[in-house]
Amino acid sequence: QSVNTTDSAVRITHLPTGTVVSCQNEKSQIQNKAAAMRVLQSRLLEIKRREEEAKKKSIAGDVKASWGEQMRSYVMAPYQMVKDLRTDYEVNNPSAVFDGDLDGFIAAGIRWRKQSQN
Structure with a gap:
């Protein structure tokens, strides 16, 4: 039964952030690598977006939108x-x-x- 199996799973680790992505959905290792790279790219973009949002919040400080708080x-x-x-x-x-x-x-x-x- 194990004659027709393929080892096509891929695990990619982004060393600066330590983000690990694995993919084993496709039959070929090349397709799995491409899919894993797309997932890794989207995760890194999400991390960058969160960092920029946190930086903006730290610059803006506390924002209260209530009656009597206008500038x-x-x-x-x-x-x-x-x-x-x-x-x-x-x-x-x-x-x-x-x-x-x-x-x-x-x-x-x-x-x-x-x-x-x-």
Whole structure:
């Protein structure tokens, strides 16, 4: 019975990460190696994606999206004002802010972050 068997299973180890992938679905070793390489590539991409996501989360810090946690308040009536609640920077021209003039807010945010780090 063992005359017609083939040894076609493949196990690939990615040494830098220690990820091990094995494949024995196909009849030929070449096909199993190609399938295992595809699986290994997808696993490495997933590991890289998770690392990048963790890095983004560490940069962003704690993010709370709840009532009263906004960064800016926009007052349109009875007077017009946009105020950054963290830095107390305010502008009396909300239409300019809506059109993308955020340079003052960015500069105030940078100053605020430098002060909070010291």
